[in-house]
Amino acid sequence: MADNKPKLQVSAIKNGTVIDHIPARHLFKVISILNLDHIKTQITFGTNLESKKLGYKAIIKLSEVYFKDEDINKIALIAPHAKLNIIKDFNVTTKRQVEVPDQIKGIAKCGNPNCITNNDNVNTIFYVLPKDKEKVALKCHYCEKITDPEDMEVF
Numbered sequence: 001m002a003d004n005k006p007k008l009q010v011s012a013i014k015n016g017t018v019i020d021h022i023p024a025r026h027l028f029k030v031i032s033i034l035n036l037d038h039i040k041t042q043i044t045f046g047t048n049l050e051s052k053k054l055g056y057k058a059i060i061k062l063s064e065v066y067f068k069d070e071d072i073n074k075i076a077l078i079a080p081h082a083k084l085n086i087i088k089d090f091n092v093t094t095k096r097q098v099e100v101p102d103q104i105k106g107i108a109k110c111g112n113p114n115c116i117t118n119n120d121n122v123n124t125i126f127y128v129l130p131k132d133k134e135k136v137a138l139k140c141h142y143c144e145k146i147t148d149p150e151d152m153e154v155f
Contacts, residue, residue, distance in 0.1 A: 018085040027058035109153040112145040
């Protein structure tokens with residue numbers, strides 16, 4: 001008996017990166033901070049996919065794209081449970097859980113308009129709070145303002 005149920009198909013990528021376990025509500029923020037709108041290779045993304053861990057998740061598949069540690073830190077700020085799969089010849093060669101570092105330099109903006117980083121040519125430095133890193137908050141090295149995830153501006 002033939003199975004007439006519709007099947008969802010997302011094509012596999014030969015070489016590249018898959019970012020999985022992005023909270024669905026943060027998909028477009030991840031796309032924005034990674035500047036994926038400027039990539040010339042194939043990008044496939046899905047959102048509001050059921051997830052036991054997150055409730056709903058998003059996924060991004062990028063053909064021929066690999067990330068530097070600095071970019072992975074950006075992903076971790078927005079999606080601390082995200083996983084990166086490196087694909088070579090249609091096979092997953094590396095699985096990597098993003099990790100929020102203890103310190104972030106030069107990739108987020110301080111929310112204090114009077115902070116030296118917003119008024120002089122000084123790179124931002126933040127300490128990541130809390131230590132469990134479930135909800136990432138940043139404490140500015142210079143002015144000590146704490147920036148919550150909802151107010152975080154990553155560049």
